[in-house]
Amino acid sequence: MIRSGGFGTVFKVKHRLDDKIYAIKRVVYEDFCEEKRRQVLNEVKSLAKLDSDFVVKYYHSWLESNHLFIQMEFCSQNLKTIIENKAIVFGRQPEDHMNNVFEYFISCEIFKELLECVQYLHESKPPVIHRDLKPDNILIDPNFRSNRFIKLCDFGLAKENNTNGQTFSNTVVGTSRYMAPEVFSGKYNHKSDIYSLNIIGGQLFDIDLQVFDCTNDFERCSERMSKALPKVLPTVMPNVCTTRNHLTKMNL
Helix, strand or coil, X not given: CCEEECCEEEEEEECCCCCCEEEEEEECHHHCCHHHHHHHHHHHHHHHHCCCCCECCEEEEEEECCEEEEEEECCCEEHHHHHHHHXXXXXXXXXXXXXXXXXXXXXXXXXXXXXXXXHHHHCCCCCEECCCCCHXXXXXXXXXXXXXXXXXXXXXXXXXXXXXXXXXXXXXXXXXXXXXXXXXXXXXXXXHHHHHHHHHHHHHCCCXXXXXXXXXXXXXXXXXXXXXXXXXXXXXXXXXXXXXXXXXXXXX
């Protein structure tokens, strides 16, 4: 088993016919309410439609023994693992800020590819809003296919944007730490993904946004609805602050 979440369990498997390694997501489909069924089917449809190096490759899906199975490309790591271990890899203490040029270069490359992935979604026809961008859903492809190593996954909450660019929902979705304030009020657009990128970038470049260090979802919601992102950012590297300030302006 690779991981387990609210929409199923993901397994690493080896195909008996071609001997290749795949990721299989197993979902207990019949136990879900109508809303969750819709979200699971939405993931299958989104993956099938988004055939690109920017997203994890979809191969096949089927129903069997009250379960829905989704066969996908296997990637051995995600960005969460990279963020958690990069201080050790580059020989510094986790509480110390980034001070290695090579670490900075690698972090910039990761973030650049992540921006390109989200740009691909937003420029699709029709545009797609991921709605659940977080390090867990950003996969690392060690094979560097097409000179890229960052891919997006978990499209169960993805939405196609409507004609006026605004989408409405009666339910709050996604992971609270990375959610934009407008998502809590049930309306969102592509800027909601930009907000998530801002938070992920902060983690990647060791910028501590303590303003959002709350103990539960309700506190996070209240905090974000009443406060803006910090205007003064640490001088880790000049370009990091410039990029994050630009993302903040895009989210306004």
